[in-house]
Amino acid sequence: MTMFKNKIEREIFFRFSFLVLIAILCVVVIFTVSGMLGPILLSAVATYLLYPVINIMERHRINRAVAILIVYLILSCIIFFIAQHSYTKLVTQFSTLQTDMPDIFHQVIAKLGEIEARYSQKYVFLAELNITSKLQGAAIGLSRSLLTSTPAVISSLASLILLVPFYTFFLLLDGSRIKRWILAILPNRYFESGLQLLFDINRQMGGFIQARLLEAAIVGAVVYIGLLIAGVKYALFLAVFAGLLNLVPYIGPFIGALPGLAVAYFYTKSGLMVGVVSAIYLLGQLIDIIFVIPLVFSKIINIHPMLVVVLIIIGSDLMGIVGMILAVPVFCILKAMFNTVYTRIVVAR
Amino acid sequence: MVLSLWSSGMFKKRDDECIIRDALRRNVLFESLTQRQLSIVNKIVHIRKYGVGEYVFNQHQPGAGMYIIVKGKIGIQTEKLVIDEETEKEKKDTVLLTTLEENDFFGELALVDDKSLRSASAKVLEPATLIGFFKPDLLEIMDTQPVIGMKIAFKIAQILGQRLVETNEELARQGFVK
Numbered sequence: 001m002t003m004f005k006n007k008i009e010r011e012i013f014f015r016f017s018f019l020v021l022i023a024i025l026c027v028v029v030i031f032t033v034s035g036m037l038g039p040i041l042l043s044a045v046a047t048y049l050l051y052p053v054i055n056i057m058e059r060h061r062i063n064r065a066v067a068i069l070i071v072y073l074i075l076s077c078i079i080f081f082i083a084q085h086s087y088t089k090l091v092t093q094f095s096t097l098q099t100d101m102p103d104i105f106h107q108v109i110a111k112l113g114e115i116e117a118r119y120s121q122k123y124v125f126l127a128e129l130n131i132t133s134k135l136q137g138a139a140i141g142l143s144r145s146l147l148t149s150t151p152a153v154i155s156s157l158a159s160l161i162l163l164v165p166f167y168t169f170f171l172l173l174d175g176s177r178i179k180r181w182i183l184a185i186l187p188n189r190y191f192e193s194g195l196q197l198l199f200d201i202n203r204q205m206g207g208f209i210q211a212r213l214l215e216a217a218i219v220g221a222v223v224y225i226g227l228l229i230a231g232v233k234y235a236l237f238l239a240v241f242a243g244l245l246n247l248v249p250y251i252g253p254f255i256g257a258l259p260g261l262a263v264a265y266f267y268t269k270s271g272l273m274v275g276v277v278s279a280i281y282l283l284g285q286l287i288d289i290i291f292v293i294p295l296v297f298s299k300i301i302n303i304h305p306m307l308v309v310v311l312i313i314i315g316s317d318l319m320g321i322v323g324m325i326l327a328v329p330v331f332c333i334l335k336a337m338f339n340t341v342y343t344r345i346v347v348a349r
Numbered sequence: 350m351v352l353s354l355w356s357s358g359m360f361k362k363r364d365d366e367c368i369i370r371d372a373l374r375r376n377v378l379f380e381s382l383t384q385r386q387l388s389i390v391n392k393i394v395h396i397r398k399y400g401v402g403e404y405v406f407n408q409h410q411p412g413a414g415m416y417i418i419v420k421g422k423i424g425i426q427t428e429k430l431v432i433d434e435e436t437e438k439e440k441k442d443t444v445l446l447t448t449l450e451e452n453d454f455f456g457e458l459a460l461v462d463d464k465s466l467r468s469a470s471a472k473v474l475e476p477a478t479l480i481g482f483f484k485p486d487l488l489e490i491m492d493t494q495p496v497i498g499m500k501i502a503f504k505i506a507q508i509l510g511q512r513l514v515e516t517n518e519e520l521a522r523q524g525f526v527k
Contacts, residue, residue: 192410
């Protein structure tokens with residue numbers, strides 16, 4: 001007795017096994033060969049961002065490959081323009097900050113030490129926590145890594161600049177074909193579920209990435225304008241840092257604000273200035289919470305805020321900062337998978 | 350295995366494209382499309398092969414789209430509860446509603462209904478090659494090629510309207526509607 005009912009079932013079984021083998025091989029290669037995961041993840045992000053733009057151009061009867069090249073050309077021009085105007089400023093700000101960082105941390109920690117000494121007699125638990133020495137250790141580590149890891153960061157940035165546009169080009173051009181190829185290998189009984197699942201994941205991820213980057217850009221822009229008006233040094237660098245850290249949910253905005261507050265205190269020694277800078281970061285967060293999240297984000301991911309906190313804690317425990325960033329999107333994928341399985345297997349019964 | 354996959358048609362892209370294009374050209378849903386528009390649709394539909402006895406979809410399952418029969422025979426059937434005369438207990442009985450052949454299509458309601466559950470099962474009676482056209486494909490084509498999307502959506506509306514008229518006439522014939 002054969003395990004297959006007919007020739008087609010046997011053929012599909014072999015195709016599916018072939019797909020599973022290739023998928024396992026790809027996952028193993030991506031996770032074992034160093035420097036592969038980052039460019040692939042960034043290419044996926046770039047693809048989700050550019051996909052709607054390419055679709056709009058295709059709607060106007062522009063060939064897809066030509067549309068991608070036009071977008072690349074326009075983006076190169078924008079990047080070149082920004083680089084010409086801001087690169088020197090950003091690099092100068094970064095290198096000055098790199099030199100000033102140990103002093104800034106030293107002064108901030110000394111001030112914190114004074115505060116701690118003043119209150120630890122009154123509140124005994126503060127002495128037990130020993131916050132200042134813990135912060136000192138972290139600060140030394142951070143400034144040391146900022147000095148030593150810069151060349152490595154620059155070299156990995158160079159490989160990203162080469163690889164990400166390359167991968168993104170093919171994902172934009174052949175994304176639909178790759179999707180159809182995967183679906184073609186799925187066994188008939190899982191085909192409709194697979195198709196619906198891919199569609200749901202794509203839609204959720206696309207919306208999620210676009211919303212998160214829009215949030216980061218808005219927060220970064222508000223912080224930049226505010227710091228510029230307040231006359232804080234390194235405004236551009238601090239705004240880019242705040243925008244990027246905003247991608248880490250919940251604790252990201254706080255960490256993103258710390259360098260700005262430290263710089264404000266170091267250069268002005270004024271409590272008022274620290275207050276103004278805090279207000280600027282707070283304003284960025286308020287705009288995010290009041291406008292961006294309700295208008296954009298909540299419509300895309302329907303997850304309770306409590307659950308988001310739990311997911312971030314789990315993500316941080318498993319994979320650190322990367323885990324915190326990936327926790328919510330990975331949960332969205334699992335949720336879409338669960339929904340598909342639930343509606344197709346449980347409800348259908 | 351790779352050789353077997355090759356010979357089994359996994360990479361025979363050109364053959365599949367010709368089959369799909371001919372079948373699409375003959376189908377009422379795509380009849381208003383030009384040659385260029387057909388070749389665009391050709392790139393987004395899915396070709397599936399089924400063996401005898403396999404189910405294309407099952408009753409009460411969420412539907413994702415429609416199928417066009419290129420080759421083979423499909424039985425559309427529903428399950429209903431009947432009383433077993435011997436045991437006098439309720440049991441499920443399968444009723445064959447219709448048999449569909451080459452160039453027929455089925456499941457088109459799922460293209461427009463958001464939470465539609467299949468009202469019947471589609472079982473393969475003779476080895477079949479089907480073209481699948483699904484809601485995500487329709488949405489994609491509406492996004493990238495709105496003119497084609499509009500033509501297809503208009504045809505779907507026409508077909509569903511026609512089905513409604515036919516259902517009303519049938520109900521009238523059976524005395525449910527005056």
